[in-house]
Amino acid sequence: MSKKLYDQDFKKWIETTIYQLQKGDFSSLDIYNLIEELTELGKSEKRALESNLMILLAHLLKLKVQQDAPSSMKDSWYRSIIEHRQRVQKNLKDTPSLKSYLETAIKKAYTDARKIAIKEGKLANFGVRIPQENESPKNCPFFQKQILDEDFYGN
Template sequence: MSNTLYDRDLQQWIEQTVEQLRNREFGSLDIEHLIEELVDLGKSEKNTLRSNLTILLAHLLKLRVQYDVPDMMKGSWYSSVLEHRQRVLNNLADTPSLKSYLVEALEKAYPDGRKLAIKEDKLAKFGVRVPQESEYSMICPFSVKQILDEDFYGV
């Protein structure tokens, strides 16, 4: 097993690397691990966007498919839509280059969002109708514009 600073204490490695960059000590940089961390950072940004889209899509679907549930149940879905849409909008504002990844992220997030909505809806209680899986479109029924529209709730 390797016993480099990177392997022993990632936070200390980061602080050291930042200091080396500030001091322009390029020759002493741990280039391989620096590249690895930068690649992971990019993946993390994409994963965050996809994760927020998954939950946003799941709750937009629930609002569309389970339109007949009591308002009390819908309230939490509306709140989740608001929260996760804002997170998506923040992701895109903070990292504008993610806009070019948005369509791909939606294509990856929709099947997971659909699956999540179906699983959550199977847990329905209080005599609420449990929708059939066929009621959840296999293809995302929402456009990018609708998904990002702060006044759109899928209904």
């Protein structure tokens, strides 16, 4: 019955599962799907942190590498840094256990952030210098403390 409910009405399945847990009716629980959902929940929290770090790091890197970019471009990067740093802080506040994952998340996110910074750098136009790929360090040039510091902008 609960397998069908899970497939037919996810919201109702959640409500039923919560009710069963509250009443201690463990024998009626849809354990397989409950484990699946809890596992996925943990993964999604990590993915959200990595995604926000990726954008934050890409724009920190662009500010570091493209110091000669016009202020109109830099202003956009500054705004993005502010927004995504706030999101990272919120991720860490809402899920404190992510703090132990932060260093790993930074390493994972930086790989993609570097690719983004390089690709976007190649799109520069209107006389803006296109940075060389080797100007972007292969390893994250920022410390965790700097990444989380609301007054740090990488330049």
